[in-house]
Amino acid sequence: MKVLRIIPERCTGCMRCELACSYVQTGTFQPARSVIRVAPFEAHTSYAPYTCPQCAEGWCMTACPVGAITISPVGAKIVLDDQCVGCKLCTIACPYGTIFYNPETQKAFKCDLCGGAPACAEACPTSAIEYVEAETGDWLGVFAATRAARHHEMQVAGAEVG
Amino acid sequence: MATRHVIVGGGTAGLNAIRTIRAYDRGESEVILVSAERPYSRMVLPYYLGRGIAESHVFTATPAHLAQLQVQAHLGRRAASLDTAANCLTLDDGTRIEYDDLLIATGSSAVKAPVPGADSPGVHSFWTLEQARGVVAAIREGSHVVLVGAGFIAFTILNAILALKAKLTIVEIAPQLLPRMIDRTGAEMVEKWLRRHGVAIRTGATLTAIEEAEGRRRLRFREGEDLLADVVLMATGIRTNLEWLNGSAVRVNRGIVVDDHLRSSVGNVYAAGDVAEGLDLVTGQPAVHAIEPTAMEHGRVAGANMAGQDLAYRGSLLMNIVEVCHLDIASFGAWDDPTAEAVAAARPDRWAYRKLLWKGDRLIGAMILGMANDIWTTNDVGMLKGLVQAGNGLGAWKAHLRRHPFDIKPAFIASGTTARLLPETILGRPSVPVGQVM
Numbered sequence: 001m002k003v004l005r006i007i008p009e010r011c012t013g014c015m016r017c018e019l020a021c022s023y024v025q026t027g028t029f030q031p032a033r034s035v036i037r038v039a040p041f042e043a044h045t046s047y048a049p050y051t052c053p054q055c056a057e058g059w060c061m062t063a064c065p066v067g068a069i070t071i072s073p074v075g076a077k078i079v080l081d082d083q084c085v086g087c088k089l090c091t092i093a094c095p096y097g098t099i100f101y102n103p104e105t106q107k108a109f110k111c112d113l114c115g116g117a118p119a120c121a122e123a124c125p126t127s128a129i130e131y132v133e134a135e136t137g138d139w140l141g142v143f144a145a146t147r148a149a150r151h152h153e154m155q156v157a158g159a160e161v162g
Numbered sequence: 163m164a165t166r167h168v169i170v171g172g173g174t175a176g177l178n179a180i181r182t183i184r185a186y187d188r189g190e191s192e193v194i195l196v197s198a199e200r201p202y203s204r205m206v207l208p209y210y211l212g213r214g215i216a217e218s219h220v221f222t223a224t225p226a227h228l229a230q231l232q233v234q235a236h237l238g239r240r241a242a243s244l245d246t247a248a249n250c251l252t253l254d255d256g257t258r259i260e261y262d263d264l265l266i267a268t269g270s271s272a273v274k275a276p277v278p279g280a281d282s283p284g285v286h287s288f289w290t291l292e293q294a295r296g297v298v299a300a301i302r303e304g305s306h307v308v309l310v311g312a313g314f315i316a317f318t319i320l321n322a323i324l325a326l327k328a329k330l331t332i333v334e335i336a337p338q339l340l341p342r343m344i345d346r347t348g349a350e351m352v353e354k355w356l357r358r359h360g361v362a363i364r365t366g367a368t369l370t371a372i373e374e375a376e377g378r379r380r381l382r383f384r385e386g387e388d389l390l391a392d393v394v395l396m397a398t399g400i401r402t403n404l405e406w407l408n409g410s411a412v413r414v415n416r417g418i419v420v421d422d423h424l425r426s427s428v429g430n431v432y433a434a435g436d437v438a439e440g441l442d443l444v445t446g447q448p449a450v451h452a453i454e455p456t457a458m459e460h461g462r463v464a465g466a467n468m469a470g471q472d473l474a475y476r477g478s479l480l481m482n483i484v485e486v487c488h489l490d491i492a493s494f495g496a497w498d499d500p501t502a503e504a505v506a507a508a509r510p511d512r513w514a515y516r517k518l519l520w521k522g523d524r525l526i527g528a529m530i531l532g533m534a535n536d537i538w539t540t541n542d543v544g545m546l547k548g549l550v551q552a553g554n555g556l557g558a559w560k561a562h563l564r565r566h567p568f569d570i571k572p573a574f575i576a577s578g579t580t581a582r583l584l585p586e587t588i589l590g591r592p593s594v595p596v597g598q599v600m
Contacts, residue, residue, distance in 0.1 A: 032537055039571050050575065055584055056592040062462070063455055065174065065205035066222065067596030085209040085219070092483040092492055093455060095548030095583050097541045097574070103488055103534050106214070138581035145576045 001075035002131055006049055006139035010128035013047030020123035024114055035111040036120045042147040052098035052111040053136045063093030076113040084108055165191040167468050168251055168259055170241045171267035172197030174454055175435030175461035177222055179265050181599045182465030184231050195235045205454050207294045212322030231600055244410040246428045263430040263468050268403040270436040275398040279372030284379050285394040288319055300393045303327040308391035310369055312339040316397035317484045331362040338365055343482050343493050348515050348531050359487040402437045415439055417450040422474045424464035434460035441477035444495045444526050451478055459588055466589050479551055488534045492543050495527035495550040502526055507567040516567050523560040525549045545574040552582045
């Protein structure tokens with residue numbers, strides 16, 4: 001299936017993906033409702049977007065007591081609004097922290113790959129988000145570990161100089 | 163002849179077992195379900211009480227759905243006894259059903275506090291659909307509802323009671339709210355929050371009797387003033403439904419003792435959900451969790467093994483989440499392990515509190531409180547669960563989380579936890595959605 005592949009080295013932290021995502025998902029520009037979230041690394045000198053990996057287990061889907069989460073034709077785990085009662089079990093079952101709860105609608109919400117045309121990938125000006133045929137993966141782990149180690153070394157060096 | 167699987171109990175564990183059997187065999191075997199009630203989800207009963215959903219929404223398997231899964235259902239019947247030597251189950255109407263293998267998933271029942279008057283009219287439990295109907299009929303706008311017990315079950319119906327514009331008083335025998343879900347500090351925060359939302363609370367209160375008082379109920383306590391209630395809801399605990407196994411060869415400790423295949427002491431008898439004493443993922447010790455996610459995973463693993471797989475289960479992660487008046491309260495894993503190294507931090511201005519529990523550099527449990535509309539809270543609930551579930555050593559990130567317990571994300575991402583979690587599935591293969599089993 002096609003997945004969102006993140007290439008963190010290309011991310012500039014412009015947040016366009018968050019704006020595009022929230023606009024397509026909710027009809028308004030509100031990054032707080034975006035299901036892709038840009039995380040800062042190395043004391044805000046580098047950034048990377050993070051979103052649902054559409055995992056094989058589908059922890060949110062199997063946890064749902066009323067079968068309100070299913071798999072869409074493009075392979076995304078999606079919330080069926082008319083079935084979701086807002087019990088939040090999915091938000092605690094998902095070990096990636098990528099399914100959310102909207103207190104206004106009292107429903108869970110998550111990345112549905114925009115039905116096969118992800119707005120985040122389209123909006124990204126540097127192609128840091130690609131929608132491609134691939135195995136899902138941990139796109140950020142190595143990047144984040146390296147940036148953190150580098151930041152830590154600089155702090156240590158800074159402390160020695162200072 | 164086709165293998166005959168008998169499933170006793172139509173709750174979360176039983177239905178998940180059935181769907182899993184069918185996901186493997188596509189209808190080749192014979193599946194018989196014995197269930198005292200029509201299958202429904204207990205988790206969603208509070209939303210029915212609050213009128214957020216219709217009663218029809220609570221059912222998890224309609225007769226048509228069961229027929230589609232090729233399940234022969236004995237609904238309204240209870241299991242009466244089990245003869246494991248003859249591989250035969252007897253129902254309460256005398257029907258005898260022979261099996262090749264059998265799953266015990268009879269769940270648990272609500273227990274009322276043992277005080278005089280507990281069984282009088284106007285005193286309800288909220289556990290089964292039938293009981294929920296009784297409560298739905300009893301609460302009216304302006305009713306004074308006294309909720310006896312301040313545990314998870316009580317808290318799941320709190321929003322619904324307030325949504326019905328009833329006046330609510332919570333009475334708890336323990337010195338704090340949610341004694342089996344959060345620590346004292348968290349409970350104090352929750353108590354303050356609820357008082358602010360108009361809920362009266364009495365902790366450390368021992369109920370001694372419930373009396374009739376001109377159509378209302380008078381609650382008497384060991385100390386302190388009486389309370390007058392229109393409706394009394396007892397959420398004072400549950401007990402597993404195992405009496406019918408008395409005299410059988412199935413070994414019972416706190417629950418039915420099961421191995422990592424969810425098999426009981428009798429090789430072709432499995433147990434799942436509230437009745438099963440299975441492995442706890444974090445402690446590696448046997449435990450009875452009696453929570454929905456454990457019932458779901460138990461049911462699936464048992465179903466897979468009944469369908470002929472050889473599937474070992476790593477164990478269940480204890481977890482609970484409940485929202486009251488837009489405050490999220492969650493805990494998981496060994497959140498109350500007194501031997502763990504605990505780090506707690508509060509941000510009272512945001513009603514945020516959390517506690518992380520460590521063994522070495524592994525996170526083994528967590529507690530989290532925060533506003534439901536605070537993105538931090540929901541984001542971190544999942545990631546903390548992921549860190550406890552993955553159980554990986556966090557190395558230098560432990561120091562980061564000790565200093566910044568509200569900054570989970572970089573630790574989660576940079577520790578490679580996603581890479582550890584992605585290959586993990588309960589059944590060793592991608593999950594199938596409920597509607598796409600057959």
